[in-house]
Amino acid sequence: MPGRAGTSRARLEGFVLGLIIMLLLMATFSVVNKLVQEAWRALMDYLAGLGYPMPATEYALALALLALLAYLGAVRLPKVAIEKP
Numbered sequence: 084m085p086g087r088a089g090t091s092r093a094r095l096e097g098f099v100l101g102l103i104i105m106l107l108l109m110a111t112f113s114v115v116n117k118l119v120q121e122a123w124r125a126l127m128d129y130l131a132g133l134g135y136p137m138p139a140t141e142y143a144l145a146l147a148l149l150a151l152l153a154y155l156g157a158v159r160l161p162k163v164a165i166e167k168p
Contacts, residue, residue: 131137 127141
């Protein structure tokens with residue numbers, strides 16, 4: 084079967100390309116995750132400096148953020164998908 088070698092090589096090249104892209108994305112998300120964590124910590128330090136009680140304030144903000152994301156994902160996003168022609 085002469086065509087199998089070309090197909091196999093193309094599949095291998097696609098696999099290697101996908102693997103490289105996945106590794107680059109993992110590195111990028113690692114950097115973005117670190118930036119978000121530093122920004123969150125800076126916000127919590129700022130709020131602690133204003134006198135807000137820290138564990139309770141951090142938990143309340145995290146729950147509010149979770150509720151907002153759940154609303155946007157469960158309610159708002161399906162409406163946008165339905166309205167798209």
